[in-house]
Amino acid sequence: MFNNIYNGKKIFLTGHTGFKGSWLALWLTMLGAEVCGYSLKPNTEPSMFGELNIESKIKKSICGDILDVEKLEASIEEFQPDIIFHLAAQPLVRLSYSEPVLTYKTNVIGTLNVLEAARICKNIKAFVNITTDKCYENKEINRGYREDEPMGGYDMYSSSKGCVEIMSSSYRRSFLQGEDGYAMATARAGNVIGGGDWALDRLIPDCVRYINSGRKIEIRNPIAVRPWQHVLEPLSGYLLLGQKLLEEGKKYADGFNFGPNEESVLKVAEVAQKVVENYGKGEVVVHKRDNLHEANLLMLNIEKAEKVLGWTPTYTADVAIARTVDWYKHFYAQDTDMYKYTIEQIQEYEESIKWNKNYVIK
Ligand SMILES: NC(=O)c1ccc[n+]([C@@H]2O[C@H](COP(=O)([O-])OP(=O)(O)OC[C@H]3O[C@@H](n4cnc5c(N)ncnc54)[C@H](O)[C@@H]3O)[C@@H](O)[C@H]2O)c1
Incomplete structure (x- = not known):
């Protein structure tokens, strides 16, 4: 996979105690990489990081704050990574209304x-900088945003990530030109689902909490449309982008969207209903909305990732939801070794990439 580029490579992964970071840490170790994680402690209970004992599966796990410059620089300098995947963030829209300063400081x-600490370490060749589909100025239009469209964001989370995009582009032009510095790209993915997420105010974790407590699933915004994708989809995009940056450098130092195909752009109510069907229990009801603004329509145009990187989505929303629900069912039934099961889900996804005739790089 990925031209075997990660075998023996040293990876510095921020956000490894989070939902996406935990999956990425495991996948990288399967690819033969030495992973050094750098994050705060898991912020949910349970957490995938804790339940699968990911600390014991990777080379090094550092409990550190990306706002602690001294510790961050020392950690990177000591590990001497080849590449950084930067996922650490305050990623929740609703929390950004109560914690705007924390959201901006963190993001x-x-x-x-992290960009600055990486510039000091001369060994680093590549940097994959994770932002979000919400970085675009959302005009509630009925088509996907392209990479060259204006950044924006109504709420503080979205705009903080829009700022990260603008800042990263400026950083690249100021400090990472020609022979100077590493090759840095930004990755903008859609609404991610998968086992092991227990964050507050996210649809799937909310559904799972309601179902397991025997209560009706209350959804706030049933008609909101989002690009749903299984967590392994954007991660395969990040890994492919990292591969290209390591192999061919600054040619790929740019922004890339990673989203699902059009048929996986679904309303919140449709996804919740599919969760119920897959779970075999639960009932969806619409809860009275509060007055916090959330976008109604958000889609990504993924032609650039398809043409330039050879990346393409592999799972439909139906498959993504089925794999996600299976993960939680096994977790709560306590009938499976969840570490082994997660590895099997990654292997199954790798197989499906091999059968995906549109996926160019295998
Ligand atoms: N989950 C999604 O649907 C989604 C969609 C698009 C983009 N993203 C982006 O993907 C990335 C990962 O998201 P996630 O869903 O795994 O979030 P998460 O909340 O599960 O994980 C966040 C990680 O960041 C770490 N972190 C937070 N503040 C930190 C700090 N000050 N110093 C060090 N570490 C810190 C946490 O410890 C955790 O490891 C984020 O950048 C997020 O914006 C997520």
Whole structure:
């Protein structure tokens, strides 16, 4: 997979105690990489990081804050990574309404700290900088945003990630030109689902919590449309982008969207209903909305990732939802070794990439 580029490579992964970071840490170790994680402690109970004992599966796990510049720089300098995957963030829209300063400090200043710390370490060749589909100025239009469209964001989370995009582009032009510095790209993915996420105010974890407590599933915004994708989809995009940056450098130092195909762009109510069908229990009801703004329509145009990287989505939303529900069912039934089961889900996804005739790089 990925031209075997990660075998023996040293990877510095921020956000490895989070949902996507935990999956990425495991996948990288399967690819033969030495992973050094750098994050705060898991912020949910349970957490995938804790339940699968990911600390014991990777080379090194550092409990550190990306706002602690001294510790961050020392950790990177000591590990001497080949590539950084930067996922650490305050990623929740609704929390950004109550914690705007924390959101901006973590997402904007924190990312700048990681970019700067990476520039000091001469060994680093590549940097994959994770932002989001919400970085675009959302005009509620009925088509996907392209990479060259304006950044924006109504709420503080979205705009902080729009800022990260603008700041990263400026950083690239200021400090990472020609022979200077590493090759840095940004990755914008859609609404991610998968086992092991227990974050607050996210649809799937909310559904799972309601179902397991025997309560009706209350959804706030049934008609909101989002690009749903299984967590392994954007991660395969990040890994492919990292591969290209390591192999061919600054040619790929740019922004890339990673989203699902059009048929996986679904309404919140449709996804919740599919969760119920897959679970075999639960009932969806619409809860009275509060007045916090959330976008109604959000889609990504993924032609650039398809043409330039040879990346393409592999799972439909139906498959993504089925795999996600299976994961939680096994977790709560306590009938399976969840570490082994997660590895099997990654292997199954790798197989499906091999059968995906549109996926160019295998
Ligand atoms: N989950 C999604 O649907 C989604 C969609 C698009 C983009 N993203 C982006 O993907 C990335 C990972 O998201 P996630 O869903 O795994 O989030 P998560 O909340 O599960 O994980 C966040 C990680 O960041 C770490 N972190 C937070 N503040 C930190 C700090 N100050 N110093 C060090 N580490 C810190 C946490 O410890 C955790 O490891 C984020 O950048 C997020 O914006 C997520």
